[in-house]
Amino acid sequence: xxxxxxxxxxxxxxxxxxxxxxxxxxxxxxxxxxxxxxxxxxxxxxxxxxxxxxxxxxxxxxxxxxxxxxxxxxxxxxxxxxxxxxxxxxxxxxxxxxxxxxxxxxxxxxxxxxxxxxxxxxxxxxxxxxxxxxxxxxxxxxxxxxxxxxxxxxxxxxxxxxxxxxxxxxxxxxxxxxxxxxxxxxxxxxxxxxxxxxxxxxxxxxxxxxxxxxxxxxxxxxxxxxxxxxxxxxxxxxxxxxxxxxxxxxxxxxxxxxxxxxxxxxxxxxxxxxxxxxxxxxxxxxxxxxxxxxxxxxxxxxxxxxxxxxxxxxxxxxxxxxxxxxxxxxxxxxxxxxxxxxxxxxxxxxxxxxxxxxxxxxxxxxxxxxxxxxxxxxxxxxxxxxxxxxxxxxxxxxxxxxxxxxxxxxxx
Amino acid sequence: xxxxxxxxxxxxxxxxxxxxxxxxxxxxxxxxxxxxxxxxxxxxxxxxxxxxxxxxxxxxxxxxxxxxxxxxxxxxxxxxxxxxxxxxxxxxxxxxxxxxxxxxxxxxxxxxxxxxxxxxxxxxxxxxxxxxxxxxxxxxxxxxxxxxxxxxxxxxxxxxxxxxxxxxxxxx
Numbered sequence: 001x002x003x004x005x006x007x008x009x010x011x012x013x014x015x016x017x018x019x020x021x022x023x024x025x026x027x028x029x030x031x032x033x034x035x036x037x038x039x040x041x042x043x044x045x046x047x048x049x050x051x052x053x054x055x056x057x058x059x060x061x062x063x064x065x066x067x068x069x070x071x072x073x074x075x076x077x078x079x080x081x082x083x084x085x086x087x088x089x090x091x092x093x094x095x096x097x098x099x100x101x102x103x104x105x106x107x108x109x110x111x112x113x114x115x116x117x118x119x120x121x122x123x124x125x126x127x128x129x130x131x132x133x134x135x136x137x138x139x140x141x142x143x144x145x146x147x148x149x150x151x152x153x154x155x156x157x158x159x160x161x162x163x164x165x166x167x168x169x170x171x172x173x174x175x176x177x178x179x180x181x182x183x184x185x186x187x188x189x190x191x192x193x194x195x196x197x198x199x200x201x202x203x204x205x206x207x208x209x210x211x212x213x214x215x216x217x218x219x220x221x222x223x224x225x226x227x228x229x230x231x232x233x234x235x236x237x238x239x240x241x242x243x244x245x246x247x248x249x250x251x252x253x254x255x256x257x258x259x260x261x262x263x264x265x266x267x268x269x270x271x272x273x274x275x276x277x278x279x280x281x282x283x284x285x286x287x288x289x290x291x292x293x294x295x296x297x298x299x300x301x302x303x304x305x306x307x308x309x310x311x312x313x314x315x316x317x318x319x320x321x322x323x324x325x326x327x328x329x330x331x332x333x334x335x336x337x338x339x340x341x342x343x344x345x346x347x348x349x350x351x352x353x354x355x356x357x358x359x360x361x362x363x364x365x366x367x368x369x370x371x372x373x374x375x376x377x378x379x380x381x382x383x384x385x386x387x388x389x390x391x392x393x394x395x396x397x398x399x400x401x402x403x404x405x406x407x408x409x410x411x412x
Numbered sequence: 413x414x415x416x417x418x419x420x421x422x423x424x425x426x427x428x429x430x431x432x433x434x435x436x437x438x439x440x441x442x443x444x445x446x447x448x449x450x451x452x453x454x455x456x457x458x459x460x461x462x463x464x465x466x467x468x469x470x471x472x473x474x475x476x477x478x479x480x481x482x483x484x485x486x487x488x489x490x491x492x493x494x495x496x497x498x499x500x501x502x503x504x505x506x507x508x509x510x511x512x513x514x515x516x517x518x519x520x521x522x523x524x525x526x527x528x529x530x531x532x533x534x535x536x537x538x539x540x541x542x543x544x545x546x547x548x549x550x551x552x553x554x555x556x557x558x559x560x561x562x563x564x565x566x567x568x569x570x571x572x573x574x575x576x577x578x579x580x581x582x583x584x
Contacts, residue, residue: 116441148539151464158472162444165479169437181483184476191472208461208539 064094077335106274116170121279124163128286130156138316161187171271179267189349190248196357197241200364214302228301233385239299246291254337292326423449
């Protein structure tokens with residue numbers, strides 16, 4: 001069965017390169033062991049199914065580990081032990097949470113929009129899983145190697161806020177509706193800096209394909225300095241912008257205004273219970289994993305090893321080693337920063353992140369035009385680029401915080 | 413051919429139901445589904461880039477604007493069902509829609525059909541080629557579209573700020 005023109009469904013299968021080390025090829029060898037005997041179209045189907053199941057299973061278990069890690073780390077940061085009753089050091093806590101979520105009563109408000117109320121968590125999780133398909137987790141581990149995979153990622157991610165709106169509106173609850181409107185405003189504000197931070201990477205790698213962006217960062221200057229984009233002035237700024245905006249995209253503190261529990265109870269989650277509530281949580285964590293994975297891919301060299309002799313460690317291990325610190329950072333920020341007010345949130349996006357991202361575009365253009373500069377001119381190039389990054393940051397930061405002083409306490 | 417029929421039926425059905433429903437939010441969500449159907453059609457036709465751009469722009473951004481407009485202009489939940497405003501307005505809507513249909517029909521009728529429909533004959537255009545085309549020979553069109561969008565954005569700002577002034581007048 002072949003559909004003409006449907007290139008998405010006729011992608012060539014990745015084949016193991018015999019030059020790679022055994023561990024590098026191990027996932028593909030295992031897959032071929034399972035499906036090697038099947039005839040061609042069925043083999044393609046089985047391989048795709050295995051890729052989907054493997055991605056979902058790996059990230060679902062990471063979700064379980066992450067919920068425990070988040071509670072443990074948050075507890076440690078707030079000077080309390082965190083969960084420690086279920087199993088040794090509380091390691092069985094995710095299991096207990098899972099059983100609890102599955103057995104809890106599922107309540108749907110009588111006046112709710114029944115269909116949308118059910119549909120919202122499902123579409124949210126579906127789109128979150130779709131985003132995981134295009135990230136290259138290793139040299140041979142990419143579910144879908146599209147020509148425009150960067151665009152695919154953001155297209156699939158853009159639909160998640162729509163689900164949050166559906167959840168908020170369908171609940172027939174004023175807090176949920178307020179959360180829905182906040183979610184829309186937040187998306188419109190933060191999608192722009194997120195995309196603008198990615199454009200320089202696409203410009204410098206001259207490709208919209210994640211695998212080619214990783215390949216563009218795969219060499220070492222002077223034999224030891226990795227050519228990751230984060231180690232250039234525009235890449236560093238871009239990484240910070242992308243990571244900041246991804247906090248808002250993933251609905252994480254300090255940008256978790258749609259579900260601010262102190263103002264809106266839990267926003268769009270108010271009228272959800274039982275397994276649907278768990279689906280929302282799962283989708284939030286999947287979104288966090290996907291955005292962190294893309295940050296690793298775009299700026300931190302993807303699955304590339306930091307030093308040439310370390311390439312003997314399999315590429316997917318490097319990807320994980322870069323992903324985990326970013327996830328830890330998500331927890332750390334949640335424990336550290338207070339939640340923003342709505343006007344502060346939008347002002348921060350439009351008056352700070354968007355202009356900085358636009359200037360960063362210019363910096364990247366300058367960097368790409370001056371690739372030929374060498375010797376002392378190289379120093380000039382770095383100096384100009386660093387000034388273009390730091391200067392606007394300092395000036396606009398001052399302007400944004402003008403008139404705002406640290407709170408003063410007076411003791412009578 | 414079967415996928416095309418399914419996609420076309422879904423796209424047209426969601427659009428038709430969106431027009432028939434009285435609940436504006438439901439209509440908007442179905443309209444978004446219809447836009448998704450158009451993206452699926454592009455995907456079927458092998459135009460990946462256009463399909464993803466369609467999802468990103470329509471399902472991701474324009475849908476937000478539509479929903480926002482509905483939420484901000486309807487005072488209460490019961491107000492969400494909308495009746496036709498007046499005969500003049502309906503007439504204007506029909507004239508505008510007819511003009512768009514005319515332009516599109518003209519474009520479709522004047523384009524040579526049947527050239528690339530043979531299976532395997534479809535030219536493979538990479539994203540790079542597309543970008544070079546857009547930035548090279550079609551740069552002027554791109555700039556015009558950019559200018560148009562900027563004007564629309566400025567217009568929205570003007571309308572929104574006029575609204576606020578009115579409200580403040582009400583209060584005083």
